[in-house]
Amino acid sequence: MDEPSAPRGFRSRRQTSENNRLPPGQYLTTDFPILSAGPTPDVRVADWKLGLQLGGSLLGVWTWDEFEALPQTTIKTDIHCVTKWTKLDTSWQGVTFDDLLKAVGLEEPPEAYVMAHCDGGYTTNVPVADLIGGKAMIASRYDGLPLAPAHGGPARLLVPHLYFWKSAKWVRRLRFMAEDDRGFWESRGYHSYGDPWKEQRYDGD
Amino acid sequence: MAGRPGAGSRGRNEPGQEHHPAADELVRPPAGQHVDVRLTASNGYRAERSYSIASPPEDGRLTLTVERVRDGEVSSYLLDELRVGDDLEFRGPIGGYFVWSRNHGGPICLIAGGTGITPLMAMLRHREKSSDATPALLIYSARSLADVVYRKELDAMASRDDDLRLVYALTREQPSDWLGHCGRIDEALLAGHCFPREQNPTSFVCGPTDFVESIARMLVRLGFDPLTIKTERFGPSGG
Missing domain, CATH: 2.40.30.10 (Translation factors)
Structure with missing residues (x-):
């Protein structure tokens, strides 16, 4: 079929000044919607640990205090949810994936893919190329304040250039994989990579 | 749990067994x-x-x-x-997560806030159309009786089906002769109506974010396994 014609009577009502920062099919929001597949887990920082896993062994494990003592980075970025909202200029603080690698003495990532594992059983897969070079972090602060539990606190993965389901809430373990595998939403009909600019929402996009 | 869209009835045939579903x-x-x-x-x-x-x-x-x-x-x-x-x-x-088919089993505990009833209504209609007897409970929170979407259909459905229980919670306005729950859904209402944990019910909670957060938290506090509580935040998110 050809490009669908405009439905009768539908006119653009939105301002276009920020449209170059708005991926196709997205709209701007100023609030911060919450989307999760289940209840918000009750995570205490006293029990919290973050692990970096390769095969059967852990390359590094950080308690909350150890994690907070790692080099902190602040970034300002736009985020894009697959449910169509985009939020501009969000401010996050945390530890970049590069700094986690450095902290365990790695110059190069040992494998090409990562599976993030979270409290509550959620998982998501991300290529390592999308985590290095300052592109991703484990974020523990939003807008200067500790990250609220409903938004993934105490810490979530932040990969802002991909749809936001990749920025897994309540992350606890990053597991290196030699080959790509599919996480929670990715095995339920969502796209394996999730580039908002190519509108890779669902499998086959 | 269901697979990809369209895969709802997969996996029920024995290998080598002839079966020709419609x-x-x-x-x-x-x-x-x-x-x-x-x-x-x-x-x-x-x-x-x-x-x-x-x-x-x-x-x-x-x-x-x-x-x-x-x-x-x-x-x-x-x-x-x-x-x-x-x-x-x-x-x-x-969507392959916040979904239910009759072969998924039950019991099912459906909890709706406002127009969050929509996907749960599809589940109840499917359950009835397929003559499925999975025990089901719907707890539906609305501002007033007039705000209960599908009220007639739900009441009729429950009146002809002993395995379906229907509980309304009216948060703002109640008729003068109202005998049902007044105010928001609370832990006592959930505890009084939900299936016992031993029956391992699956809960589907759909509504505005605050509603879903609070209901899911209460269900966890009542001892339900978080992995059996499926949530969908619903309603106005900007458009």
């Missing part, structure tokens, strides 16, 4: 899915929103429930401009 049953999606509606203006501007499907998979046509969002560019168009005979571009049905 063609529509093979491709029938589970209940609780959504569609993405896409509107394109003549200047190329596009707006997309997701709407839950209210009709059961057995129906030949799709029914969406659209709540008007103030200044919402898509809901206003659908409710004010769209006419019978107009073309509408949409994609779906989509």
Whole structure:
């Protein structure tokens, strides 16, 4: 079929000044919607640990205090949810994936893919190329304040250039994989990579 | 748990066993899915929103429930401009997590806030259409009796089905002779109606974010396994 014609009577009502920062099919929001597949887990920082896993062994494990003592980075970025909202200029603080690698003495990532594992059983897969070079972090602060539990606190993965389901809430373990595998939403009909600019929402996009 | 869209009835055949389900049953999606509606203006501007499907998979046509969002560019168009005979571009049905099919088992505990009833309505309609006797409970929170979407249909459904229990919670306004729950759903109401934990019910909670957060937290406190509580934040999210 050809490009669908405009439905009768539908006119653009939105301002276009920020449209170059708005991926196709997205709209701007100023609030911060919450989307999760289940209840918000009750995570205490006293029990919290973050692990970096390769095969059967852990390359590094950080308690909350150890994690907070790692080099902190602040970034300002736009985020894009697959449910169509985009939020501009969000401010996050945390530890970049590069700094986690450095902290365990790695110059190069040992494998090409990562599976993030979270409290509550959620998982998501991300290529390592999308985590290095300052592109991703484990974020523990939003807008200067500790990250609220409903938004993934105490810490979530932040990969802002991909749809936001990749920025897994309540992350606890990053597991290196030699080959790509599919996480929670990715095995339920969502796209394996999730580039908002190519509108890779669902499998086959 | 269901697989990808359209895979709702997979895996019920024994290897080597001849079985010929009706063609529509093979491709029938589970209940609780959504569609993405896409509107394109003549200047190329596009707006997309997701709407839950209210009709059961057995129906030949799709029914969406659209709540008007103030200044919402898509809901206003659908409710004010769209006419019978107009073309509408949409994609779906989509979704393989917040879904239920009769072969998923139960019991099922459905908890709706406002228009969050929509995907749960599709599940109840599917359950009835397929003559499924899975024990089901719907706890439905609305501002007033007039705000209960599908009230007649739900009441009729419950009156002819002993395995379906229906509980309304009216938060703002109650009729003078109202004997049901007044105010928000609380832990006592859940504890009094929910299936016992030993029956391992699956809970589906759909409504506005605050509603879903609070109900899910209460269910966890009552001892239900978080992995059996499926949530969908629903309603106005900007459009």
